[in-house]
Amino acid sequence: MDLFQLETFLAVAEERSFSRAAARLHRTQPAVSQAIAKLEGELGEVLLERSSRDGTLTDAGEVLREYALKLLNLRNEAAGALTELRELHRGRLNLAANEYTCLYLLPLLDEFRRQNPQIKVAVQRTLASRIADEVLMHSVEIGVLSFKPDDVQVHSVMVYRDELALVVNPKHPLAKEGEVSIRQLGALNFVAHNIPSPQRQKVIQTFRRHKTPLNMGVELPSLEAIKRFVELGNGVALVPALVAQTELASGALVRVRVKELQLERKLRLVYRKQASLSHAALAFLRVVEAYAAAHGDPYAYQSS
Incomplete structure (x- = not known):
């Protein structure tokens, strides 16, 4: 059993015709018939219903079809990998x-x-x-x-390594604080991301543990929108420090440390x-x- 035989078998199964399979493979119809007969002889199984005119597969043919597809896919994958290597990692x-x-x-x-x-x-x-x-x-x-x-x-x-950062507008009362306690955040309005995440759950649990309300008055669909909204003076937000690097460097936002809220990401x-x-x-x-x-x-x- 070789890959050419399997390729021929799949072509017949997909085209449901020996003649159409021969045209697809650029082979003669007798060559296709011979390849199928040889494959059946090696396997000791009939793969195609000869009484059917549309190339219907037998039970053995259905089983072989699945494995033939896998083997030919692996051949193509191997050829692609070697081509990548020859072409200096084009891919x-x-x-x-x-x-x-x-x-x-x-x-x-x-x-x-x-x-x-x-x-x-x-x-x-x-x-x-x-x-x-x-x-x-x-x-x-x-x-x-x-x-x-x-x-x-x-x-x-x-x-x-990243961490959550509390960011505020430069004119916000907390902007000059540098560091605050979590209790000071209970009366603030938070702008939050509306997609659940493990990090969001950790924040909620931390506020609960310190018996401090977490008022998420606004929820937005993106971190970019959250930053822009806080820049406009609407509440405060907890965002990954990586996300706010540009705004913190330019002064558009100010980071305030929260002693009880050091969450590493x-x-x-x-x-x-x-x-x-x-x-x-x-x-x-x-x-x-x-x-x-x-x-x-x-x-x-x-x-x-």
């Missing part, structure tokens, strides 16, 4: 991130593209709760998460444990590791 890097974690990727993608200008990069925006599933479904090779996934099939590498790259990563993905991981070594904290590269 495609598929990543998944959400609005927040995508910001972490930007300097790394800049460095990656400098080193690998021929590789196309595609970052798919995905809810954090879906990223591990997308990785396992082979939709993307690598995802970026702000929490460690529970699935044992997923390997994660901690790559960045660890960003992780995740990929399938049993994966044979593409050359593009392996090259990206090397860039991440080298970038962390060169820049130090908050960048890191720690497998877990």
